[in-house]
Amino acid sequence: MASSLTPRNPYQRNENLGSARRGMGVKVTPRRNVLSAISNGEANDGASADGGDPPPPLPVVEFSGREDVERLLAEKMKGKSKTDFKGKSEQMSEYIKKLRACIRWFMDLEDGYLTEQEKLRSSMDSENTRHADLEARLSSSISELRTANLELKTLCESLEESLNKEQSDKLLAVQSHEKEMKQRESAEASRDQLLVDLERVTQEANRFSEQLKMIQDTNKKLQEYNTSLQQYNSSLHADVSKSGETISKLQKEKSAMMETMTTLKEHNSSLNSQLQASRASQQEAIRVKEELRKEVECLRAELKQVRDDRDSSVAQLNILRLELTKYKEQAGKSSEDCENLRVKLSALEETCNVLQEQNLGFQKEIAVANEKLKLADVTVIEAMTGYKEQKERLQYVEERLAYAESQIVEGQKLSFSYDKVFDHNASQEDVFVEISQLIQSALDGYKVCIFAYGQTGSGKTYTMMGRQGIDQKGIIPRSLEQIFESSQYLESQGWKYSMQASMLEIYNETIRDLLAPSRPNSFEMANGKQYTIKHDSHGNTTVSELTVIDVFSIADVTSLLEKASHSRSVGRTQMNEQSSRSHFVFTLKIFGSNEHTGQQVQGVLNLIDLAGSERLAKSGSTGDRLKETQAINKSLSALSDVIFAIAKGDDHVPFRNSKLTYLLQPCLGGDSKTLMFVNISPEASSVGESICSLRFASRVNACEIGTPRRHT
Numbered sequence: 001m002a003s004s005l006t007p008r009n010p011y012q013r014n015e016n017l018g019s020a021r022r023g024m025g026v027k028v029t030p031r032r033n034v035l036s037a038i039s040n041g042e043a044n045d046g047a048s049a050d051g052g053d054p055p056p057p058l059p060v061v062e063f064s065g066r067e068d069v070e071r072l073l074a075e076k077m078k079g080k081s082k083t084d085f086k087g088k089s090e091q092m093s094e095y096i097k098k099l100r101a102c103i104r105w106f107m108d109l110e111d112g113y114l115t116e117q118e119k120l121r122s123s124m125d126s127e128n129t130r131h132a133d134l135e136a137r138l139s140s141s142i143s144e145l146r147t148a149n150l151e152l153k154t155l156c157e158s159l160e161e162s163l164n165k166e167q168s169d170k171l172l173a174v175q176s177h178e179k180e181m182k183q184r185e186s187a188e189a190s191r192d193q194l195l196v197d198l199e200r201v202t203q204e205a206n207r208f209s210e211q212l213k214m215i216q217d218t219n220k221k222l223q224e225y226n227t228s229l230q231q232y233n234s235s236l237h238a239d240v241s242k243s244g245e246t247i248s249k250l251q252k253e254k255s256a257m258m259e260t261m262t263t264l265k266e267h268n269s270s271l272n273s274q275l276q277a278s279r280a281s282q283q284e285a286i287r288v289k290e291e292l293r294k295e296v297e298c299l300r301a302e303l304k305q306v307r308d309d310r311d312s313s314v315a316q317l318n319i320l321r322l323e324l325t326k327y328k329e330q331a332g333k334s335s336e337d338c339e340n341l342r343v344k345l346s347a348l349e350e351t352c353n354v355l356q357e358q359n360l361g362f363q364k365e366i367a368v369a370n371e372k373l374k375l376a377d378v379t380v381i382e383a384m385t386g387y388k389e390q391k392e393r394l395q396y397v398e399e400r401l402a403y404a405e406s407q408i409v410e411g412q413k414l415s416f417s418y419d420k421v422f423d424h425n426a427s428q429e430d431v432f433v434e435i436s437q438l439i440q441s442a443l444d445g446y447k448v449c450i451f452a453y454g455q456t457g458s459g460k461t462y463t464m465m466g467r468q469g470i471d472q473k474g475i476i477p478r479s480l481e482q483i484f485e486s487s488q489y490l491e492s493q494g495w496k497y498s499m500q501a502s503m504l505e506i507y508n509e510t511i512r513d514l515l516a517p518s519r520p521n522s523f524e525m526a527n528g529k530q531y532t533i534k535h536d537s538h539g540n541t542t543v544s545e546l547t548v549i550d551v552f553s554i555a556d557v558t559s560l561l562e563k564a565s566h567s568r569s570v571g572r573t574q575m576n577e578q579s580s581r582s583h584f585v586f587t588l589k590i591f592g593s594n595e596h597t598g599q600q601v602q603g604v605l606n607l608i609d610l611a612g613s614e615r616l617a618k619s620g621s622t623g624d625r626l627k628e629t630q631a632i633n634k635s636l637s638a639l640s641d642v643i644f645a646i647a648k649g650d651d652h653v654p655f656r657n658s659k660l661t662y663l664l665q666p667c668l669g670g671d672s673k674t675l676m677f678v679n680i681s682p683e684a685s686s687v688g689e690s691i692c693s694l695r696f697a698s699r700v701n702a703c704e705i706g707t708p709r710r711h712t
């Protein structure tokens, strides 16, 4: 109760009380007379006792709060002196009046409180009722909310599930969108290509339609011509019977020719044996000639000696004769002297006779030596004539052999098959068009190897390098132009390429760096460098210490090619003024990365101009040339051994038998795209070499080397 009434506690501060009084309208006024009745009772008692007047009304004392009450309680009774009981009594009765007024104030306050309590109770009851109502409504709404919450939770879970599903669908959609974008990009690229093709095809179509018009005109003319031909045809029919006879005659001739061919084959083998014999006798003649030459030299030396001896003897004889005449003149002067002189003279005459005899002997010897010399000269001339004859005969035999070989080719109807054959009318452009796709794949990350094989002077260097002039450019410069143009075009699709070039030659089984900054002809070891070929596990080939140069444009590579062609070993042979005496290997390493897709590729382009094969006998090589030819033939034969071993599927392929085959190992037996050109000479005298080259090329064509792999 106290606590609930605390705000209206009369002991509260004045302002609270003030407000309470204002709020509840409590005012301490003498409304009830309970205390006054008590006090009046006392007074009444006195009055009744006195029978006097009713007590005077209580003075109005206003209490505004606790402080007033406390002040009242603290009041003390003070008289004028200790014995002033009257004063003290008056003071006391005053004080009692105040106390009564105070009690009344409390009673009024209590009444207020009671009324207020009543009111509060009733309002509490009504509040309780409202509260119970509210509670009931609240519990019902709580249960409703719980149900709703459960429903919401279920809804939330299902929404989460559908959200997850939506997100995974979205991821898939994004992936498929990316894929579609890529497909679209490639489709756009192919569309661009197709547009270019379309333009070209449209131009061609226009050209064709013009041609068609021309053909239609021609056709009209031909129809007219046909009518005239039909007339002519009837006359020809008459000739057909005659031709039938001619055909049977020709068939007879053909069988005769076949017989001749058989005879020729036999003749060929006999010519071969004759050739061997001629070579043997030629060797013998050369040996005899050499012996005779030495003998003649000896005889000439002897003859010179004899002539010198003779000349000195004649000179001695003349001196003796002069002395004799002198002595004869002096003989008359003194007889003593004369006797001495006679003795001397006879001695001198003896010497003179001996000398004369000797002279005669010498003259005879000189005559014999002269005879021998004449004989030797005749023998030498005979030997020279024999040698010349032998040489002519050998030439004749070789020509017959070439002719017989060409006859054999015609007779055997030799046929070979290749991916593509270019005749002598094919231009450099025609050749390049065929291989341009292969070159392109180096940019896509493939290893590409192209090499030219063939007899010396057959056009390998012309095919690979070409000559000065726009139309004369060979495969190497054209490939590089295409690579740089394509890499620039691919930049628009996010591709960035970097390239490195190196060039080497293999000369007499020795690697030479054609881009070495020092002397261009520096040999392996000679400049202290060891060029060692190495293959790593990824099939990448490196040559240690070889100069590798970063190239950024076609101009860079052109200047390097010029430098290399000046450094290359070239010599004159019977078959070619400017014969390449080494295998030339050009390597371009290509690194590409796409900044859009993050893809990286690594391609290699190997372009190789092999040294020409040639028969030792035909080459007429001697000295260093002979050594070069032997080295070239040896490495080419190692190349054919490797290719045949691969074609047969041998377990062991002899790659290490030559530097050329070891360098080309990944191209011949790995995952690269490899193409070989075989060049043949149109000359009839080269038919034997051409057959060998064609046979080799058809074996190469049938050779399965492996599956090309893209290096990404």
Ligand SMILES: Nc1ncnc2c1ncn2[C@@H]1O[C@H](COP(=O)(O)OP(=O)(O)OP(=O)(O)O)[C@@H](O)[C@H]1O
Pocket: 454, 455, 456, 457, 458, 459, 460, 461, 462, 463, 467, 576, 578, 579, 580, 581, 610, 611, 612, 613, 679
């Ligand atoms: N198709 C061609 N058109 C015009 N000239 C050609 C053609 N092929 C080759 N030649 C010329 O023939 C000569 C010999 O050719 P090239 O030097 O290319 O032969 P090679 O096979 O490389 O010989 P080697 O093996 O001796 O080096 C050169 O002068 C060359 O220009």
